[in-house]
Amino acid sequence: xxxxxxxxxxxxxxxxxxxxxxxxxxxxxARCTGELIGILxxxxxxxxxxxxxxxxxxxxxxxxxxxGFLQRLTSYESxxxxxxxxxxxxxxxxxxxxxxxxxxxxxTAGMILKLFGADPASVERMxxxxxxx
Numbered sequence: 142x143x144x145x146x147x148x149x150x151x152x153x154x155x156x157x158x159x160x161x162x163x164x165x166x167x168x169x170x171a172r173c174t175g176e177l178i179g180i181l182x183x184x185x186x187x188x189x190x191x192x193x194x195x196x197x198x199x200x201x202x203x204x205x206x207x208x209g210f211l212q213r214l215t216s217y218e219s220x221x222x223x224x225x226x227x228x229x230x231x232x233x234x235x236x237x238x239x240x241x242x243x244x245x246x247x248x249t250a251g252m253i254l255k256l257f258g259a260d261p262a263s264v265e266r267m268x269x270x271x272x273x274x
Contacts, residue, residue, distance in 0.1 A: 143168025171221035172228040179232015201234035
């Protein structure tokens, strides 16, 4: 399972950036652990509260992006708790962004069908049945 998680998240799993439980290193680093928690938390959040505006999704992603680039481009080192928190925010936002992408793909498919002469009313029904409008 650990190897799958490292591949899925593209994780370096550096020991100094990972959490430990009973002396064993987590299979993924603190930031990726946060992303996993965020992704798993994002699903019930969407079910109970829906998807926020796209601007909110982008704002939720920014802390991870800024923190990651700041560490990469300077001598700054953030701690594992900050990595965990930025990962959680990003993971939740990732679920929201995935749903926006899904809506966009459904909308694009509908526009292409209309462009090629499909009945607009049928296309609208199809889009509605897939949750795209």
